[in-house]
Amino acid sequence: MTADRTFDALIVGAGMVGAAAACLLARCGFSVAILEAHEPQAFDSAAAVGLRVSAFSPGAQAILTEAGAWRQIEAQRHCPYRRMHVEDRDESVVIAFSAPEFGLERLGTIIENPLVQWSLWQTLQAMGGVEIICPDQLETLEYVDSEPVVRLVSGRSIQCRLLVGADGANSQVRKMLGIDQDHWEYGQQGIVSVIETDRPNPGIAWQRFMEGGPLAFLPLQDGTSSMVWSRPEAEAQRLLELDDDIFCAELEQAAGGTIEPWPGPIRACGPRAAFPLTMRLSHYYAASRAVLIGDAAHVVHPLAGQGVNLGLLDAAGLAEVLLAARSDQADISSEKTLRKFERWRRSEAEVMARGIHHLRGLFMPETLAPLRRLGLGLVARSWIAKEAFIKRAAGQNSNAPALARGVALTDLLR
Numbered sequence: 001m002t003a004d005r006t007f008d009a010l011i012v013g014a015g016m017v018g019a020a021a022a023c024l025l026a027r028c029g030f031s032v033a034i035l036e037a038h039e040p041q042a043f044d045s046a047a048a049v050g051l052r053v054s055a056f057s058p059g060a061q062a063i064l065t066e067a068g069a070w071r072q073i074e075a076q077r078h079c080p081y082r083r084m085h086v087e088d089r090d091e092s093v094v095i096a097f098s099a100p101e102f103g104l105e106r107l108g109t110i111i112e113n114p115l116v117q118w119s120l121w122q123t124l125q126a127m128g129g130v131e132i133i134c135p136d137q138l139e140t141l142e143y144v145d146s147e148p149v150v151r152l153v154s155g156r157s158i159q160c161r162l163l164v165g166a167d168g169a170n171s172q173v174r175k176m177l178g179i180d181q182d183h184w185e186y187g188q189q190g191i192v193s194v195i196e197t198d199r200p201n202p203g204i205a206w207q208r209f210m211e212g213g214p215l216a217f218l219p220l221q222d223g224t225s226s227m228v229w230s231r232p233e234a235e236a237q238r239l240l241e242l243d244d245d246i247f248c249a250e251l252e253q254a255a256g257g258t259i260e261p262w263p264g265p266i267r268a269c270g271p272r273a274a275f276p277l278t279m280r281l282s283h284y285y286a287a288s289r290a291v292l293i294g295d296a297a298h299v300v301h302p303l304a305g306q307g308v309n310l311g312l313l314d315a316a317g318l319a320e321v322l323l324a325a326r327s328d329q330a331d332i333s334s335e336k337t338l339r340k341f342e343r344w345r346r347s348e349a350e351v352m353a354r355g356i357h358h359l360r361g362l363f364m365p366e367t368l369a370p371l372r373r374l375g376l377g378l379v380a381r382s383w384i385a386k387e388a389f390i391k392r393a394a395g396q397n398s399n400a401p402a403l404a405r406g407v408a409l410t411d412l413l414r
């Protein structure tokens with residue numbers, strides 16, 4: 001097969017992670033093509049807050065800044081939060097964090113996913129060195145002169161030095177590369193909705209671990225809260241079908257009687273949707289001149305709000321590894337270069353994913369209540385444990401990519 005065009009990198013998937021990777025690699029001076037099946041809709045800030053919302057860590061914010069999209073995001077709907085409360089179901093243990101305690105300006109920012117994707121998309125459209133191929137899809141993958149050549153549904157074919165799979169949890173790139181995954185179905189769904197409480201949410205991210213799964217409320221700019229409530233599948237289905245006022249009453253009962261900063265009682269809820277909760281860990285992140293990033297490589301339970309944050313760290317890590325290879329005049333897609341990326345990012349993602357998995361397990365059965373109270377009580381009293389937790393959740397631990405720790409891309413390019 002002869003290719004129509006050749007690029008340094010072809011990124012499959014322009015979700016938040018793929019689009020951020022494309023911006024970073026193009027800013028590093030690599031020639032980039034990005035393939036996306038569906039063109040994102042323009043973000044409409046006059047519309048009601050959407051259901052897909054994420055907590056972006058300070059590390060993710062730093063990466064989005066270097067990708068060139070943060071200013072545009074910040075000019076629209078977003079909500080920084082500086083305090084976090086985590087509590088056991090009977091409030092026997094409460095862990096409270098605040099950003100200034102750890103020298104942070106904020107613990108994170110709540111943003112609608114479509115705003116982040118749209119801002120990155122617009123950044124890509126405005127920059128040189130990137131070809132956006134949309135709408136189109138992957139059809140076949142072959143190797144010509146040891147380089148990946150991808151044929152698209154449209155009939156075009158693209159050759160690249162490096163193929164990047166950023167095509168989400170059901171990654172076709174991963175399947176084409178023959179990379180297997182460990183896969184856990186939690187038998188739970190995350191119900192999401194926007195909740196209005198009696199008083200505005202004072203900018204606190206709040207999480208309660210309950211029997212059946214955690215319940216989280218994330219603050220939104222207008223004083224409402226974005227809710228994620230993990231429930232067993234049948235129970236989630238029942239909750240989805242309830243009338244709004246009955247749902248709010250059940251939610252109030254689950255969240256109610258809470259600690260002081262909770263702004264309840266609950267007044268109203270918006271539309272509801274549910275997402276299946278899984279953990280998936282790919283056995284490899286790199287294979288013959290190809291890598292996986294974001295949900296294509298790992299899917300984690302949303303209780304710690306880390307999925308897209310891990311993906312953005314992958315994007316930044318990939319840019320740094322490729323830059324280092326280029327400055328050493330090495331091949332950017334050699335096995336040595338890609339294994340370096342894989343060792344780094346896979347070990348980091350596994351620590352986070354398995355940590356969240358075990359935390360979730362600890363909170364499920366009532367029989368583990370004494371162990372849970374002991375563990376949470378120790379964390380609540382230990383500043384060192386809290387600091388280690390916050391640094392990792394902030395995406396700014398010592399092993400995080402330099403871009404996440406606030407180093408400018410221009411400094412890496414020197």
Ligand SMILES: Cc1cc2nc3c(=O)[nH]c(=O)nc-3n(C[C@H](O)[C@H](O)[C@H](O)COP(=O)(O)OP(=O)(O)OC[C@H]3O[C@@H](n4cnc5c(N)ncnc54)[C@H](O)[C@@H]3O)c2cc1C
Pocket residue numbers: 012013014015016017018035036037038053054055056113136137138166167168169172190192228275276293294295296302304305306307308309310311
């Ligand atoms: C209820 C819930 C709450 C969450 N909350 C948080 C949170 O607070 N914080 C957080 O960090 N994470 C959170 N997450 C996780 C987060 O939403 C995901 O990790 C993130 O959206 C993954 O982004 P991605 O770009 O890797 O993949 P995706 O968003 O899945 O993007 C993949 C893209 O690839 C395209 N694509 C797929 N196949 C092809 C193909 N063959 N050809 C061309 N294009 C293709 C798709 O159209 C899509 O645009 C949450 C998840 C859930 C379910």
